[in-house]
Amino acid sequence: MKYRKHVFVCTNQKEAPKKCCGQEHGLELVEAFKNALKERKLQTEIRAQRAGCLDVCAFGPGMVVYPEGVFYGNVQLSDVEEIVESHLVNDVPVERLKLDF
16 A cells, blocks of 8 residues: 555664653654544555654654645644644645754
8 A cells, every 4th residue: 555645753762861852742643643534434545654763863753745845843732633634735845843854
């Protein structure tokens, strides 16, 4: 199955005192994205899954949306609906969360 978009949410775990996305509700974000996509019946078009380190630890929890390659940082559970509706459904990245390298 080929997906139109793919969401990778970092769930990596690091030892203290380093910040890591896994300790910053990474797994909960994955589930929230999956649920939001399922509610919209988009789970066959857009896939959300956990990922290892995305090298954005300082901005975690971090995630990336492909095929655009848009990275988001400091993503909170309250941001999931906005990202799904704006970026995943309407192709408009959420600028306030976007990481520019």
